[in-house]
Amino acid sequence: MKNILDCLNWRYAVKKFNSNKKVSNENLEKILQGFTLTASSFNLQPWWIVVVENQELKDKLFEYSYYQEQIKDCSHLLVLCRKTDLSEKLVDDLIDSLVEKSGMKKNNFESYENMMRWFLSRLDDNRKISWAEKQVYIALGNLLDVCACLEIDSCPMEWFDKQKYDEILNLQEKWLSSVLVLPIGYRAEDDKYATIPKHRYDLDDLVIKM
Numbered sequence: 001m002k003n004i005l006d007c008l009n010w011r012y013a014v015k016k017f018n019s020n021k022k023v024s025n026e027n028l029e030k031i032l033q034g035f036t037l038t039a040s041s042f043n044l045q046p047w048w049i050v051v052v053e054n055q056e057l058k059d060k061l062f063e064y065s066y067y068q069e070q071i072k073d074c075s076h077l078l079v080l081c082r083k084t085d086l087s088e089k090l091v092d093d094l095i096d097s098l099v100e101k102s103g104m105k106k107n108n109f110e111s112y113e114n115m116m117r118w119f120l121s122r123l124d125d126n127r128k129i130s131w132a133e134k135q136v137y138i139a140l141g142n143l144l145d146v147c148a149c150l151e152i153d154s155c156p157m158e159w160f161d162k163q164k165y166d167e168i169l170n171l172q173e174k175w176l177s178s179v180l181v182l183p184i185g186y187r188a189e190d191d192k193y194a195t196i197p198k199h200r201y202d203l204d205d206l207v208i209k210m
């Protein structure tokens with residue numbers, strides 16, 4: 001197993017991708033499997049991921065990403081979305097899937113189900129959206145690390161026009177809304193950001209041990 005700190009030090013937010021170098025299907029599959037393994041509150045997984053490889057589509061989205069070049073030069077653009085239906089359907093779907101995959105009876109999940117329904121019932125619409133978006137940010141963090149482990153470059157991005165993305169990718173009709181994007185691929189040899197030393201606060205400035 002690779003040293004996790006080496007992987008995390010190797011990665012950086014790539015500003016210039018080598019547009020000729022593509023992520024293999026095998027590695028893309030690993031990244032997507034890694035995405036599905038992200039932890040979420042109650043395991044409700046209120047997310048989807050849209051994989052954009054089509055160059056025309058990437059060029060169009062580039063315009064609505066404040067012309068950040070990573071969008072058009074990356075190998076694949078991952079658009080991380082939250083579900084728009086944050087009703088108790090989230091619970092219904094999860095329980096159905098658990099019953100199907102585990103082969104166990106629905107009543108085995110009764111207290112878990114009730115707890116989730118109670119949790120959701122306490123949130124108004126805005127707090128539900130905020131909760132779902134937080135889960136998507138966890139997926140982003142996980143994907144950054146999965147990519148780094150595979151030595152695949154990426155750039156986490158929240159600076160894009162979400163409304164336009166939703167329109168262009170027809171997300172609304174899929175009951176989705178974009179939250180974050182993650183272009184993945186391989187760094188260009190002359191990406192000057194690759195050599196900038198990583199700045200982080202020291203442990204003493206970040207950690208309180210009690």
Ligand SMILES: Cc1cc2nc3c(=O)[nH]c(=O)nc-3n(C[C@H](O)[C@H](O)[C@H](O)COP(=O)(O)O)c2cc1C
Pocket residue numbers: 011012013014015068155156157158159160198
């Ligand atoms: C949630 C989030 C949103 C970000 N949005 C952008 C963005 O829109 N464009 C960009 O070039 N970098 C973006 N970044 C990259 C950060 O600037 C970068 O991760 C940070 O400076 C730390 O540097 P490092 O990732 O190279 O270690 C974003 C990072 C995160 C975590």
